[in-house]
Amino acid sequence: MxxxxxxxxxxxxxxxxxxxxxxxxxxxxxxxxxxxxxxxxxxxxxxxxxxxxxxxxxxxxxxxxxxxxxxxxxxxxxTPQQLERAAAEQPFAELLDRSRIHLVFTNDFLPQDSLDRLLREDFGAEQLVQGHECLYLYLPRDAKKKRLYTNFLEKRLGSIMTARKLSVVERLMEM
Incomplete structure (x- = not known):
């Protein structure tokens, strides 16, 4: 099993x-x-x-x-290994609020050209980083208008995605 x-x-x-x-x-x-x-x-x-x-x-x-x-x-x-890798590769500095870190998962292969265009965009205080297992979002509380959310990413990348807070991913790994 x-x-x-x-x-x-x-x-x-x-x-x-x-x-x-x-x-x-x-x-x-x-x-x-x-x-x-x-x-x-x-x-x-x-x-x-x-x-x-x-x-x-x-x-x-x-x-x-x-x-x-x-x-x-x-x-x-x-798989548990995919979640473990995703959590371990979390790219944000320790001084950032961990509760504002989100991991975005998909079953799909993301088109690299579309992803590269998205990664070059300026999202202000919000941050988007590509990982091996997922995309990483840092969404500070004080961002005036949140742009980086799942529906936006789905539209731009043509994929079904779902986001989880880093703490939820860590809890799922423990289960």
Whole structure:
């Protein structure tokens, strides 16, 4: 059995993409055949064990959630090693507020030319850095108008993405 981290994109506190209880999500994923399913906070972070390929995990999790809950969520699948590398390569200085560091994950290959154009842009106090496993954002509290957010990056890079705070990624690695 291989451990996988499943990051759900678009979980909302209410409405169509609401997951009523994480305990119910655990139950339906275990019924779908996943083992040792655990969740972390209400925003759609799942750790599980499986023999399925990442593509199959993505499809099964998506289909089970649509069928049983009615939420049509994008599913990003990562290995513990990918999260460990992403956290270890976090490029921001220790003097920056760690609570403002976000890691942006995707299942897709990002077009380097589009990414290079984006990396050359000036986002003021906000910072965007490319890593091996993810993109890194530093979003200071005092930024007047936040430009670097998931929807903006998705549009510019033509990819489905989801962001997690560094502390959440570190917690998922512990699970």
């Amino acid at each position: 291989n451990k996988r981290i499943v990051l759900l994109r678009g979980v909302m506190p209410t409405g169509q993409n609401h997951i009523p209880k994480m305990s119910y999500l655990v139950e339906i994923l275990e019924e779908a055949g996943f083992k040792e399913v655990k969740t972390h906070i209400q925003s759609g972070n799942v750790v599980l064990k499986t023999e399925h390929s990442d593509e199959d995990v993505k499809r099964i999790v998506h289909d089970v959630i649509v069928a049983r809950i009615g939420a049509d969520l994008a599913v990003i699948v990562k």
